[in-house]
Amino acid sequence: MRPLNDAVPPGISVRQLCLTLDQRPLFSELNLDIVGGAFTALLGASGVGKSSLMRVIAGLTPPTSGQINGSDGLPLAGRIAWMGQQDLLYPWLTVEQNVCLASRLKGKKADRDLAQHLLARVGLSHCARARPATLSGGMRQRVALARTLYTRQPIVLMDEPFSALDALTRTQIQTLAAEVLVGHTVLLITHDAAEACRLSHHLLVMGAAGIDTCPPLRGLPPRAADDISVIQSQATLLKQLSRLGG
Template sequence: MLALDRIGKTYANGVRAVDGVSLQVGPGEILAIVGGSGCGKSTLLRAISGLDTPSQGRVVLDDEAIAAPHEKIGIIFQEPRLLPWLTVAGNVGFGLEQRPRKQREELVANALARVGLTEKARMWPRELSGGQAQRVAIARALVPRPRVLLLDEPFSALDAFTRADLQDHLLGLWADTKPTLILVTHDVDEAIVLADRVMVMRSKPGRIFDEIPCDLPRPRDRQSAAFDFAKRRVLAALDRSLSRAATDPVESKTEAGAALWW
């Protein structure tokens, strides 16, 4: 169980990015976090990953406080961030240096097969397309078998077809070991395709505005009425969160237009 206990983050310039966020995410659960630009989604994710230290509160995973990057927590960034001097196989095996060579090679080969890139193993990252590079990043994050996988808008730079393909791929990989997934996204469709629960955040400072359960059966049909209904619920919550942020006399100093999430 991953628990966030009143997480707050104030930057050195005085900006309060996140304030008093508490939530619990169960094992194997997929949580999507959506919200307007600057509502603290990525800040929250970085606090969970241990890459940033929260100013207040704490992150607890299975009764262990997380204060730095942890072997049970993996992260996939918005860009693939592959190491250009390592081959595709080298990138996938980057987190496995402590393992015996044979075991490492086996794990890497399996991971590459799972993301359909076996024939690219010896290529350099510069030789991959954007979608292939992001698949390598997914394989790299999943191969050490983290208990929690954080995804920070991982498909936002990709075209619609590649994005849908990678969403399906991600669900397939998630089904192997069922880690907890926490996905930050601007794409409401993506949130509903993937998540068991959608958390809507509001800005200035970043707080949880609403939580919408999403218990549609998988695989989810993007054309179904149930999908459309869930989408409208999330969009309505987003609209309310944005208008609340825009009219809040104490906490909002920006115009409503500046906080448009799309």
């Protein structure tokens, strides 16, 4: 499901980005290009600045200096959807109402047809009138994914959205996310090398000196966990993370 039309969505262009928090420089003169219409995973050691970088890209944290735009040269504001580790569903709203939250916040009429379509895509049509408290963790993340898609934004930022799930549920939701986010520009932060290699078109590793690219991945996501190319890419990625202290 493409976010708006059949055109390839914009990528993300980061130029000379600097960020200092509490008098501590997190990164300096960072340059980065995220490919439009593709799934890119960003890995690195805890505290290196991955989540801070994502918050700057999302416009939630102002940079100390530097520029962030779409690859089309236009600002990213109004073109980004966010999915975090916590589903943040409103317990007093139904599943369908949670999916339509963007309309509710804007004072607009909910697009129930779109919500039902998205719930069907994530396998939760039968839960539209349920409350979040009645759902499992995996089901709640499916609702959060549908809510993310409901915004119909071309760029999706994901900060470890599957890390709180058990191994089997995580694999299922990973596969679902890769399938329903086709046609979006996705930046995923993860500490899971296997997850990155299953889901991504491109891999990036963030270290103290900046961001390094990784060797190209073979095939298209979602890849099988036991695919030999996934296993080989995971081993290569772990070595690169180890060199950078990840």
